[in-house]
Amino acid sequence: MVDEILTIVLDGAIYASWLFIVALGLTFVFGVLKILNIAHGGIYALGAYSTATLVPIFYSLGMPEQLVILAMLISALAVAIVITPIMERGILRRFYGQDEVLIVLVTYAIYLVLEDVQKLIWGMNSLYVSEPRELLGALEFGSLYYVGYDLALIGLAIFCGLFLWFVLNKTQSGKIVLAVIHNPEISGCMGVNINKVYLAAFFIGAFLAALAGSFTAPLISVQVGISVAVVIESFAVVIIGGLGSIPGAVIGALIIGMARAACVHKLPEAEIFIMYFCMAGMLIFKPKGLFQGAQARKI
Amino acid sequence: MSEKLYNNLLFQSIFLMLFLILVGLLIPNWLVFVITKAIAYGLVGLGIITLMRGGLVSFGQGFVFGIGGYTAGLLGTQAGLTDAMLLLFVSFLFTGLVGLIIAPLLARYRDIFFAMLSLAFSMVLYGILIKIDAIGGSDGFVLPESTYFGIKPSSEYADYLLYVVAIIMTGFISILLRYYYDSTPGLIALAVRENELRVEYLGSSAFNVAVLNFTIAAGLGGMGGALNGIALGHIDPEFTYWTTSGEFVFISILAGYLSVPAVFLAALLLELVRSFSGRYFPDTWQLILGLFLILSIIFIPSGIGSFFKQFFDRLKKSNK
Numbered sequence: 001m002v003d004e005i006l007t008i009v010l011d012g013a014i015y016a017s018w019l020f021i022v023a024l025g026l027t028f029v030f031g032v033l034k035i036l037n038i039a040h041g042g043i044y045a046l047g048a049y050s051t052a053t054l055v056p057i058f059y060s061l062g063m064p065e066q067l068v069i070l071a072m073l074i075s076a077l078a079v080a081i082v083i084t085p086i087m088e089r090g091i092l093r094r095f096y097g098q099d100e101v102l103i104v105l106v107t108y109a110i111y112l113v114l115e116d117v118q119k120l121i122w123g124m125n126s127l128y129v130s131e132p133r134e135l136l137g138a139l140e141f142g143s144l145y146y147v148g149y150d151l152a153l154i155g156l157a158i159f160c161g162l163f164l165w166f167v168l169n170k171t172q173s174g175k176i177v178l179a180v181i182h183n184p185e186i187s188g189c190m191g192v193n194i195n196k197v198y199l200a201a202f203f204i205g206a207f208l209a210a211l212a213g214s215f216t217a218p219l220i221s222v223q224v225g226i227s228v229a230v231v232i233e234s235f236a237v238v239i240i241g242g243l244g245s246i247p248g249a250v251i252g253a254l255i256i257g258m259a260r261a262a263c264v265h266k267l268p269e270a271e272i273f274i275m276y277f278c279m280a281g282m283l284i285f286k287p288k289g290l291f292q293g294a295q296a297r298k299i
Numbered sequence: 300m301s302e303k304l305y306n307n308l309l310f311q312s313i314f315l316m317l318f319l320i321l322v323g324l325l326i327p328n329w330l331v332f333v334i335t336k337a338i339a340y341g342l343v344g345l346g347i348i349t350l351m352r353g354g355l356v357s358f359g360q361g362f363v364f365g366i367g368g369y370t371a372g373l374l375g376t377q378a379g380l381t382d383a384m385l386l387l388f389v390s391f392l393f394t395g396l397v398g399l400i401i402a403p404l405l406a407r408y409r410d411i412f413f414a415m416l417s418l419a420f421s422m423v424l425y426g427i428l429i430k431i432d433a434i435g436g437s438d439g440f441v442l443p444e445s446t447y448f449g450i451k452p453s454s455e456y457a458d459y460l461l462y463v464v465a466i467i468m469t470g471f472i473s474i475l476l477r478y479y480y481d482s483t484p485g486l487i488a489l490a491v492r493e494n495e496l497r498v499e500y501l502g503s504s505a506f507n508v509a510v511l512n513f514t515i516a517a518g519l520g521g522m523g524g525a526l527n528g529i530a531l532g533h534i535d536p537e538f539t540y541w542t543t544s545g546e547f548v549f550i551s552i553l554a555g556y557l558s559v560p561a562v563f564l565a566a567l568l569l570e571l572v573r574s575f576s577g578r579y580f581p582d583t584w585q586l587i588l589g590l591f592l593i594l595s596i597i598f599i600p601s602g603i604g605s606f607f608k609q610f611f612d613r614l615k616k617s618n619k
Contacts, residue, residue, distance in 0.1 A: 105549060117586065273426020276425075280420060288412070
C-alpha cells in the first residue's frame with residue numbers, strides 16, 4: 001500500500017516535472033506575447049531530435065561522459081537560436097495585436113510545417129539516445145528502484161521554475177518584462193524596447209520547450225509524432241493553472257501528473273482522457289484557471 | 300435587404316445548385332468525391348462562421364463533427380438505417396440537440412477560453428472514443444453502403460448520388476442561414492461581436508445569442524461529420540482530434556464571416572491543396588498545407604468573403 005502510494009507520487013512527480021518544463025515556456029510566452037503557441041510542441045520535438053543527433057556525435061568525439069548534459073543543453077540552445085528569429089521575427093510579428101484565436105491558427109500552421117521539417121531532416125526512423133539515462137545510476141526507495149536520471153528531472157524542473165521566477169521578480173530586466181506584460185503601450189512610452197522584450201521572451205519559451213525535448217529524448221524513442229500529444233497536455237496544464245501564471249503551471253503540472261500516474265496504476269482505461277477531463281472540469285468551474293486575477297472590462 | 304433581393308437569392312441559389320449537379324456529371328469521379336468532402340468540411344466551417352459572427356471561435360468543432368459521424372455510423376450499423384438523406388438529417392438534429400444541451404455551459408465564455416473549453420470537450424470525446432472497443436476503438440468502423448430512397452446504387456454512381464444529396468441539402472441550409480444572418484437575432488450577433496456589454500444594456504442577451512449560434516453550429520458540424528463519414532465509408536476517433544478541429548478553424552478564417560458561399564470555396568481550396576500535395580508530395584503535405592495557411596492569413600486576413608462583398612457592393616453601386 002505504502003509502496004503503491006510512493007510509486008504513484010514519484011511517477012506523478014517525474015511526469016509533472018517534464019510537463020512543467022514544457023508548460024512553463026508556453027505560459028510565459030502567453031503571458032508576455034499573448035500568444036497561445038501550438039508550435040510549442042513542434043519546438044519540443046526539434047529539441048528531442050537535435051539531442052538524438054548531437055549526443056552520439058558527442059560520444060564519438062571521445063568527450064568525458066559526464067559532460068553529455070552540456071551537449072544536451074547546447075542542442076536545446078541551438079534549436080531556440082534557430083527557431084526564434086524565424087518564428088517571432090519572421091511570422092508572428094505580423095500578427096501582434098490581432099485576434100488571439102487568429103494567432104492560435106497561425107501557430108497551428110507553423111506546427112504543421114515543423115512536423116514535416118522533422119521528417120525531412122531526420123527521416124521516418126526512430127532514434128534512440130538512452131546513454132545519458134544511465135549516467136546517474138539507480139536509487140532505491142524501500143523495494144522500489146528509480147533511475148537517477150528520472151529523479152534529476154524533478155530537480156531540473158524546480159530549477160527552471162525558480163530561476164524564471166527569480167529573474168522576473170528580482171532583477172531589473174525581469175521587472176521590465178513584468179511591466180510589458182502589464183501594459184505594453186505604457187512601457188513602450190517609458191522607453192522600453194518592446195520588440196526586444198518580445199524576442200527575448202519568445203526565445204526563453206522556445207528554449208524551455210527544446211530543453212524539455214532534449215531531456216526527454218533519453219527516455220523515449222524519438223520518432224515522428226512525438227509533438228502531437230505534448231501540445232494538448234501542456235495546454236491542459238496552463239489552462240488549469242491560469243494562462244500566463246508560473247505558480248499556476250506548477251499546480252497544473254502537479255494535478256495532471258498525479259492524476260495521470262494514479263490512473264496508470266489504478267484505472268488504466270482512463271489514462272488518456274483524465275487530463276482532458278481535468279482541463280474541462282477546471283474550465284467549467286474556474287474558467288480563468290487557478291491563478292488568474294480579476295480583469296477590468298472595457299465598456 | 301429587400302424582398303426582391305431575397306427572391307433573387309433564392310433563384311440564384313437554385314440555379315447554382317442545378318448547375319453544380321449538372322457539372323457533377325461531367326467531372327471525373329475523384330473530383331466529385333473531393334467536392335463532397337469539401338461540402339462536409341464547409342458545413343462545419345459554416346457552423347464556425349455562425350459563431351464568429353457573434354465573436355466566438357470554437358477550436359473544438361471536432362466534437363460535433365465526431366458526434367455527427369458516429370451518429371450516422373451507428374444508425375447505419377446498429378439500426379440498419381442506410382438512407383443517406385435521412386442519416387444526414389437525423390445527425391443534424393441529434394448533434395444540434397447535443398449542442399443545445401452543452402451550449403449554456405460554453406456560452407458563458409469568450410475568446411480564448413471559449414476556444415479552449417470547446418477543445419477540451421472534443422478531446423474528452425476523443426479519449427472516450429478510442430477506449431470503447433465495441434465501436435472499434437482507435438480503428439473506428441466501416442459504414443454500410445448508403446441507399447437513396449430505398450435504392451442502392453451501383454458503386455460508380457454512389458459517389459455522384461451522395462454529391463447530389465449533399466448539394467441539395469447544403470444548398471437549402473445555406474439559404475436558410477442567409478435568412479437567419481439577416482434576421483434580428485442574426486444581426487444582434489454582429490452587434491455582440493462589436494460590443495457585448497452595450498448589447499446587454501440595450502436589452503438583448505448575448506448569452507442567448509451564443510447559445511443559439513452554438514446550437515446551429517453543432518447541427519451543421521454534425522451534418523458535416525455524417526456526410527464525411529458516409530463519403531469515406533469509414534469513421535474513426537480522428538474525427539474529433541484537435542488537428543481536425545484546426546482545419547475547420549482554418550476554413551472559416553480563410554472564408555471570413557461575411558459570405559456563405561466563400562466557406563465552401565475555402566473548404567474546396569483546402570481539400571484541393573490537401574489532395575494534390577498528398578498525391579505529389581506525400582511526405583511534405585503538412586508543410587505545404589501549413590505554408591498555404593500562413594500565406595493566406597497574411598495576404599487575405601479578412602477572408603475570401605471580403606472579396607465577394609466588395610464585388611457585390613461595387614455591383615450595387617454601378618446599378619444605381
